Amino acid sequence: MTLISSISGIRGTIGGKEGLGLTPFDILKFSCAFAQWVKEDCGKDAPLLIVGRDARISGEMVNHLVCGTLMSCGVDIIDIGLTTTPTTELAIGFHNADGGIILTASHNPIQWNALKLLNSKGEFLSAADGEKIIELAARKDYKFSEVRNLGICSSDDSCIEKHIEKILELELVDKEAIKNAHFTVVIDAVNSSGGIAIPMLLDALGVYKIIPLYCDPSGDFAHNPEPLSENIGDLCEIIVKNKADVGFAVDPDVDRLAIVNQLGEPFGEEYTLVAVADYILGYKEGNTVSNLSSTQALKLITEQHGGKYFASAVGEVNVVECMKKHHAVIGGEGNGGVIYPELHYGRDAMAGIALFLSYLARSGKNCSQLRDQYPNYFISKNKISFTSEMDIDNILKKIALRYKSRPVSAIDGIKIHFDGEWVHLRKSNTEPIVRIYAESNMQEKADHLALKLMRDVEEIIKGNE
Numbered sequence: 001m002t003l004i005s006s007i008s009g010i011r012g013t014i015g016g017k018e019g020l021g022l023t024p025f026d027i028l029k030f031s032c033a034f035a036q037w038v039k040e041d042c043g044k045d046a047p048l049l050i051v052g053r054d055a056r057i058s059g060e061m062v063n064h065l066v067c068g069t070l071m072s073c074g075v076d077i078i079d080i081g082l083t084t085t086p087t088t089e090l091a092i093g094f095h096n097a098d099g100g101i102i103l104t105a106s107h108n109p110i111q112w113n114a115l116k117l118l119n120s121k122g123e124f125l126s127a128a129d130g131e132k133i134i135e136l137a138a139r140k141d142y143k144f145s146e147v148r149n150l151g152i153c154s155s156d157d158s159c160i161e162k163h164i165e166k167i168l169e170l171e172l173v174d175k176e177a178i179k180n181a182h183f184t185v186v187i188d189a190v191n192s193s194g195g196i197a198i199p200m201l202l203d204a205l206g207v208y209k210i211i212p213l214y215c216d217p218s219g220d221f222a223h224n225p226e227p228l229s230e231n232i233g234d235l236c237e238i239i240v241k242n243k244a245d246v247g248f249a250v251d252p253d254v255d256r257l258a259i260v261n262q263l264g265e266p267f268g269e270e271y272t273l274v275a276v277a278d279y280i281l282g283y284k285e286g287n288t289v290s291n292l293s294s295t296q297a298l299k300l301i302t303e304q305h306g307g308k309y310f311a312s313a314v315g316e317v318n319v320v321e322c323m324k325k326h327h328a329v330i331g332g333e334g335n336g337g338v339i340y341p342e343l344h345y346g347r348d349a350m351a352g353i354a355l356f357l358s359y360l361a362r363s364g365k366n367c368s369q370l371r372d373q374y375p376n377y378f379i380s381k382n383k384i385s386f387t388s389e390m391d392i393d394n395i396l397k398k399i400a401l402r403y404k405s406r407p408v409s410a411i412d413g414i415k416i417h418f419d420g421e422w423v424h425l426r427k428s429n430t431e432p433i434v435r436i437y438a439e440s441n442m443q444e445k446a447d448h449l450a451l452k453l454m455r456d457v458e459e460i461i462k463g464n465e
Contacts, residue, residue: 005030005134009124011105011114014058022113027065032144033137034101034117035073037129042098042120045074046151050100050118052080052088052159054252055192055217058113062103066115067153074145077153082193082217083160084254086348089122090166091159093344104253107226110219123345124317160197163350164204170342172283173354177361179206184244185357186211186260188235190225191218192252194349201350205357213238227251227258227336229266236264246360246367250349256336257349259356261367269336270295274374276338276352277330279359281305286329289322291315292415293424293437294334295377313412314426320345334379379439380446384457386432396425396434398460399453416453421445423453 003012003021010030012022019026038047051067053059059082067077080091088102098120105112117125117133125133136142145151167173185207189195195215202210213235214222224231227249239247239260247260259267259275267275274297277288281302288302291314299309307329312322319339323331332339337347340355363370386392396414407417413426413434423438434457438450 005137006130009114009116009130011108011112013111014113015111022062024065027062027115028069029137029140030115030133031066031069031101032073032140032142033133034099034115035070035075036136036142037133038075038099041129044098046076046149047098048076048078048095050078050080050088050091050095050097051103052083052085052091052100053103053193054084054254055082055195055219056105056110056113056221056252057219059103059219062113062115066101066103071151071153072144073142073151074149075151077151079153079155080159081155081157082196084163084193084197084350085116086255086344086346086350087159087163087197089118089346090163090344091156092118092120092122094159094162095156102253106253107251107256109225110221121345123320126317126321160200163197164201166343167201167351167354168204170340170351170354172280172358173205174358174362175204175206178357179208181245181357181361182208183246183357183361184209184211184242186213186235186238186242186244186247187215188213188227188232188247188249189215189217189254190221190223190227190250190252191216192221192225192254193217194250194252194254197254197350198248198250198353201353205354207357209244211238211242211244221252225252227256228269229258232258232260232266236260236266240264246357248349248353254349255347257338257352257356258336259367261371263368265368267367267371270334270377270379271297271371271374272336272352272356273330273332273334273338274298274301275359275370276340276355277301278305278373279355280330280340281307284329287326289319289326289328289331291319291333292409292412293379293426293435295379295439296422297374297377300375311409311411311415316347318412375441377439377441378443378446379437380443380450382436382438382450382454383428383433384436384454386434388432390432390461392427392432392434395457395460396427399425399456402456418449421449423449425453425457
């Protein structure tokens with residue numbers, strides 16, 4: 001059993017003993033701490049919070065615990081039910097709420113769930129605010145309300161529709177072009193909330209034919225829920241069988257998007273953001289942002305359009321902060337996360353689908369031809385495990401010294417730039433490992449570069465440095 005408390009929320013496996021899994025006691029403790037933080041943040045005795053959830057099996061149980069606990073702290077609740085993370089973020093604005101919680105473990109397997117915490121802007125909490133909540137929970141520095149001051153719970157099942165309306169209002173979402181293209185689209189929603197939201201979106205966009213795959217929101221995931229190429233083989237087959245124009249795969253809470261072309265070939269999750277950014281930059285001048293572990297193809301595309309590219313530390317909250325600082329018109333992460341500030345500052349697969357289909361329709365090209373426009377880069381993803389007593393920060397410093405003749409970034413771990421290649425070493429916030437990502441124009445070269453740095457780390461550990 002696992003329980004992880006971090007600035008991005010509280011996540012863990014369902015069951016086990018208190019403090020060792022996401023048990024009712026842990027859910028209560030962190031819900032109370034969040035309620036206390038919200039009260040202090042907004043200065044209200046009876047703040048309003050939005051609560052939504054994905055379709056995972058434990059969701060209903062966790063939802064009852066969270067809503068009841070928040071009410072016991074004097075917090076009013078609007079429960080928006082089965083929904084997506086970006087919808088929950090937007091719902092905070094719809095209701096002028098003081099924050100919210102989306103109950104989802106994102107791309108984690110079925111045994112996981114989490115409390116993802118949102119501020120009054122509908123954005124994930126800053127590192128400092130996340131730490132405050134963890135400290136409040138550890139000290140149990142919260143109190144419950146008396147009977148006449150208990151919170152009130154109401155519901156709103158219209159938020160997905162309102163989310164779709166907001167997407168359709170975007171200037172660069174071209175419903176008419178999509179309708180005229182007569183697209184056949186397959187959607188793999190891994191039997192979660194996307195099975196509700198994405199078909200509604202595609203219908204509203206005027207898609208000619210929608211083929212649902214794993215769109216029953218039962219929470220019984222049909223495959224590994226992370227939308228990577230190796231997990232979406234059924235989608236690829238269905239596209240070819242039905243001669244579809246494009247397929248989309250989303251994770252359980254619909255903030256990550258993978259695309260498959262008309263030949264049943266994965267577009268590459270790293271290139272979801274690249275393609276959408278290329279479309280946006282064709283109409284709007286501006287800058288872009290992705291995290292340090294994302295493909296350099298975004299930088300090249302941005303510079304071709306006359307903009308500037310900036311890299312942030314890994315993590316959505318860091319990407320958003322960097323986007324605001326540099327006034328980026330589009331940004332996100334190489335895991336298929338698209339952040340379009342004209343809509344909101346959050347990864348949104350629904351917005352990504354609408355923008356990509358608009359691009360595809362306006363271009364007059366098929367999906368594989370769009371992908372062929374971009375340079376081919378390949379990323380090698382690896383990790384090294386450490387014992388808890390090892391000084392990982394010192395190891396990374398020694399790596400930086402080894403390569404001091406190269407451009408080195410220390411924004412988040414160590415990123416070393418070579419000629420047309422890079423390698424990024426960063427310490428995990430949740431487990432004793434270092435992730436080592438490398439990118440090159442061939443998979444073999446990326447793997448070789450990652451292996452070289454892994455050997456460097458091993459030498460340093462053995463004391464040969």
